[in-house]
Amino acid sequence: MSETEREQPPEALAERLSQVFDLVGPLYRRAHHRVEQDVSTEGLTVGVRAVLRVLHANGPLTVPQMGRNQALSRQFVQRVVNDAAARGLVEPVANPAHKRSSLIRLTADGEAAIGAVLDREHAVLGGISGELSEAEVDTCLRVLTHLLDLVGTGEPQRTRPGGAPADGTRPPRPPDPA
Numbered sequence: 001m002s003e004t005e006r007e008q009p010p011e012a013l014a015e016r017l018s019q020v021f022d023l024v025g026p027l028y029r030r031a032h033h034r035v036e037q038d039v040s041t042e043g044l045t046v047g048v049r050a051v052l053r054v055l056h057a058n059g060p061l062t063v064p065q066m067g068r069n070q071a072l073s074r075q076f077v078q079r080v081v082n083d084a085a086a087r088g089l090v091e092p093v094a095n096p097a098h099k100r101s102s103l104i105r106l107t108a109d110g111e112a113a114i115g116a117v118l119d120r121e122h123a124v125l126g127g128i129s130g131e132l133s134e135a136e137v138d139t140c141l142r143v144l145t146h147l148l149d150l151v152g153t154g155e156p157q158r159t160r161p162g163g164a165p166a167d168g169t170r171p172p173r174p175p176d177p178a
Helices: 009-036 046-058 063-070 074-086 110-124 134-151
Strands: 090-093 103-106
Touching: 009 110, 009 134, 046 063, 046 074, 046 090, 046 103, 046 110, 063 074, 074 090, 103 110
Parallel strands: none
Antiparallel strands: 090 103
16 A cells, blocks of 8 residues: 555544535635626525526425435425525426425526526636646546545434434344354
8 A cells, every 4th residue: 555545543534634625615615606707697596506406417306305415404405495486497396206295396497597507617617627637537526426425414323222223223134144
């Protein structure tokens, strides 16, 4: 194992990961600001943009599905969806899988709004060309995706004394020795 591939002690790893997270927020906000400078979004908030983006990428979803996708509370996503619906960007439609949880889909205006934002985003981010190699971007995507998986939902696993899950389910049984 090379010097750069060795495992770090937990304290050092925690400090390094904090540095990563300290950069991710400002990076996102700066990129968002540059994109919105030239796009007539008329007050398209970060939250509404996120809802439009997830619906554009995935098609109609329920509010809880969007919340899980974006690691946001259902209540927050519902407020953002209500704002987007009031602006005519999304609309509820019947959900064949669940009568009480409507699917939310983009309207034609919502498609146009997110399309304009994505076009501008691609133009702005395309201007970075030549500064980063494909391998660097691939590594960044791989590492951030892996971190997202490692961090998980951020919800602690609730257990009862003795390690049994608090939700009443049983833990998986170990395989029988053969």
